[in-house]
Amino acid sequence: MRTRTYGRLQLTHQEVGYSLEELSNLSWVQSKVASVRPSRFGFDIEVGPYAGTIVVHENLVITIDEMVPGTVDACLALSSSGRRQAAQAAQPGSTLPPLAAIARAFSAMVERELAAGPQKEYIATSAHSSRVRGKVHVGETVRALWSRGRHDLLAIRYRNLSEDTEINRYLLAACNRAEHLLRHHDEARITVQRCMQMLSGAQMLPDPAFPSLSPSISTDLRGTLRMAEAIIRGVPFNFQSAGASPFSAWVNIDRVFEEAVRTLCRSTAPTNFTVTDGKSQKIPLFHAIEGEGEPMQKRADPDIVIYGDGRTGLLDAKYRKSGEKVTEDEIYQLIAHAGAFSADAAALVTPALHGPPGIRRLGRVNTGCSVDVIAVDPTQADVMSDLIGRWTTSLAQ
Structure with a gap:
């Protein structure tokens, strides 16, 4: 079905x-x-x-x-490598299924991360031993051992260099799921199996928590872990006990499409402009004047915010079955975000489902902010890049 x-x-x-x-x-x-x-x-x-x-x-x-076959395959490639130089269309029957596409992209990313071997960390370890190693915990030795007649043991604490780290456990769990998703794609599956062997020093956990990340972690590793998160959250672990039976697995196309649009904004925006997400800006939708009660706590959270040279642009990626025939709710939401950010331009980025790709001006609101719809073919990387590039460039003019 x-x-x-x-x-x-x-x-x-x-x-x-x-x-x-x-x-x-x-x-x-x-x-x-x-x-x-x-x-x-x-x-x-x-x-x-x-x-x-x-x-x-x-x-x-x-x-x-997929609503547009080939979306996940093309958009994942954009997210990981930026704009492609040649026209890249999704040919009928040539694109990977969405789940295999995300697993293949992850396999390439984790292979690059493990090129120099898995990361190791010093792990704090406590033990009872007759041999002094590290620091002796006097209080625990007296209370837990000597008071019970175990004078031959000491409570010690030491740091052990180990590959059994939070990050390695998370990557291993994602590799295990990716290996199942790629069961019909031998080349990528072999890559994942090789990565699993390199991560064998980590413990296999059924559903590991996302690791806590230090500020010094590299951008590439952070991206690899986010891709691992997409696999782990989208593939339940109960498939392993089902043998050859079918198992549920899914990928959120909204997020894949949004990340591809954000990547293209970063690569096409003027160099003196900054591209970020709206949620991190914590801009409130409502305010109150003196004498009024507290306003409703609601924040504007457009997908993408571009600002520089005193100008601000907003974009919302909408992978919807309405395509470029956007709904009133989507328009009103975008206008509300634009008002909260005092934006100069705002646009909805949608798949072109009812006509050729292009930019259509809906009009301007009373503040002068222009409102557009950017209809793209999510399987045509260069066309997406050109249309979004035209819009971001016009923001600076």
Whole structure:
């Protein structure tokens, strides 16, 4: 059974074979990949911005297709390498499935990170030993050992150089999932298996927590860990006990598309402009004047903010089935963000689903801020880059 991203499925009670409570315990429901609502004849399943597979049971596997086939493959390449120099179109039948594409991109990133071997850290270790090593903990030795007649032991603490670190455990768990996603793509799968061997000094955890990152961590490693997070959060671990049985796995296409747009903004914006995300700016939507009560605590959070030379531009990436025929809600949200940031220009970036790619001016609001729709082909890297580049360049003029 197949659907498209943002699709709705209607299933009968006989097809599903579960109660609503049993469905609610499935991994893809708990992760909000799709919502399930009871209907007169069974269940309505509403799929969000994801692609991949969701398994109800072995006889009911739902394949969620990309809205524009090839989006994940092309946008991941943009995010990792920036603008491509030659035209890169997604040819029918030549692109990887979304899950394999994200696993392949991760395999290349983690292989580069491990080129010089896995990272090692000094891990604080406590032990009871008859041989002095490191520092002797006198209090614990007296209370926990000697008071119980164990005069042959000392409580010691030392630092041990180990590969069993938070980062290595997280990368290993992601490699394990990627290896399953690439089971039909031998070349990339061999790369992942080689990386797993290099990370064998780390402990395999079913669902590791995202590691705490020091400020000194490299940008490349941070990006690799974020890609690992996408795999770990999108592939439940229960596939391992299922053997050859199908398992649920998904990728959030909204985030992949948004990151590709952000990458293109960074590579095409004027050199004296800064590109960041709106959420980190913590700009409130509402204010209050003297004598009024506290305003509602709501922040503007556009996907991308570009500023420099006293000018500000906002972009929101919308990978929606409406395409360039944007909804009023999306327009009003963008205008609200533009007002909060006192923006000079704002735009919605959408897939071109109803016509050729291009930039369409919706108009200007009372503050003079221009509002545009940038319709792109998410599988054409150079066309995306040129259109976004034209918009970011016009911001500086």
